[in-house]
Amino acid sequence: MADARTEILNRIRAAKVAPAGPTPRDYRRTGEGGVELFAERVADYRAIVHAVSDVPAKLRELLVGKRIVAPAGLPADWLVDGVEWLTEPLSTEDLDQADGVLTNCAAAIADTGTIVLDAGAGQGRRALTLLPDYHVCVVRTDQVAASVPEALERLDPLRPLTFISGPSATSDIELNRVEGVHGPRTLEVLIT
Template identity: 75%
Template sequence: MASAREEILRRIRAARVPRAAPVVRGYHREGPGGVELFAERVADYRAVVRTVPDVPEALKALAGKRIVAPAGVPREWLVGGVTWLREPLTTEELDRADGVLTGCAVAIADTGTIVLDGGEAQGRRALTLLPDYHVCVVRADQIAGSVPEALQRLEPTRPLTFISGPSATSDIELNRVEGVHGPRTLEVLIVT
C-alpha cells in the first residue's frame, strides 16, 4: 500500500504537462508609430497628453504655480513666472505644492506606461506621489515599443515606478476615485 506522499508523487509524474505557449513575435514598434501609439494609450488612462516641439514654451502654462523640480531637470525647463520648489522638501512642503515636473527613464507605447527610476530628472519617489498634479516630459527617443524592449533599457537594481495615468482606484461598486495614491492629474509632454 502506497503512502499518501507516494500517491501524490505518482499522480504528478503521470500528469500531462501542457505544452508551453508559443512566444509571440511582431509586437515590436519602433519609429514614429511608437509616439502616436504611446500618446493614444496614455490618453486612454485619462492623462492629459500634449505633443510639443519645445519644453520651455509648453511649461509657460505653469505660470503662477508652485512646482517641485528635481535637482536634475534641465535648467532650460525652469521657466520664469513659476515658483520652483527644490529639494530638500518635507512631506508637508510637497503636499502644499501645486505640482511636480519630472522627466522619465522610459515610456512604453503598447501599454501607455511611463517608467520612473529615480534618476536625476525624476527625483525621489515621494515627489511624484504627494503633489496632486504631475507633469512628465517624455522625449520621443525614450518611447519603447513594448514592455520587453523597455525592460532592456532599464537598470533592474534601480527603484522602478510604473505609471499608467493618474492615480485611481475603485471600490467594490466600481466607483472610480482619482488621486488616492498619487496625483489626480497626470500631464504628459511628448517632445518630438
C-alpha cells in the first residue's frame, strides 16, 4: 500500500478539478479611517484608549507601584521610576504573577480596532503579553493602517504574529460577548 502522502495526492489528481478562473479582487484594499477611527473602534471592544503626547508621564500615572513586565527593546524613557520592571529571563510563574506588561506594537488597523504584535523589539516573545492580566500597548500614529489589507502588507508572516482586538472575550454563553476570559482582561492602548 502506498504511504498516506502519495495516496492523498493521487486521490487529488484523480478528482481532476478544472482550473479556477482568475480571482476577482474588487473589494477595498485601502480605507479612509485614521487614528480617530482606530481609537473609536478599540474602545468599542471595551479597551481603554488614551491619546497621549507624553508617554512616560502617562506610564507613570498608570504603572507606578506595580510589577510590570518590560520586554527587551522598549525606549529607555518609558521605564519610569517607581515601577518594578520585570525583565527576561522570566519563568511562566513570573509572568503569571506580574501585574501587567508594557509593549509597543508592529502595526494597528483602524477599520477593525486591532493591534498587531510581531514579537519584535519592545514586544518580546508571545507569552509576555498573554499571562499578565493587564496589557498596556503603545501605538504610534504612523503605525495605524486604515484597512486589513494595508496592515497585512506591513507584516512579516514568518514572524509569530498576534492580532489583538480588545481584551479577551467570549460569546459562548447565549452568544453575547463577555469580556475577560484567559487572556489579559484589561487592555489599555496609548496612542502617540
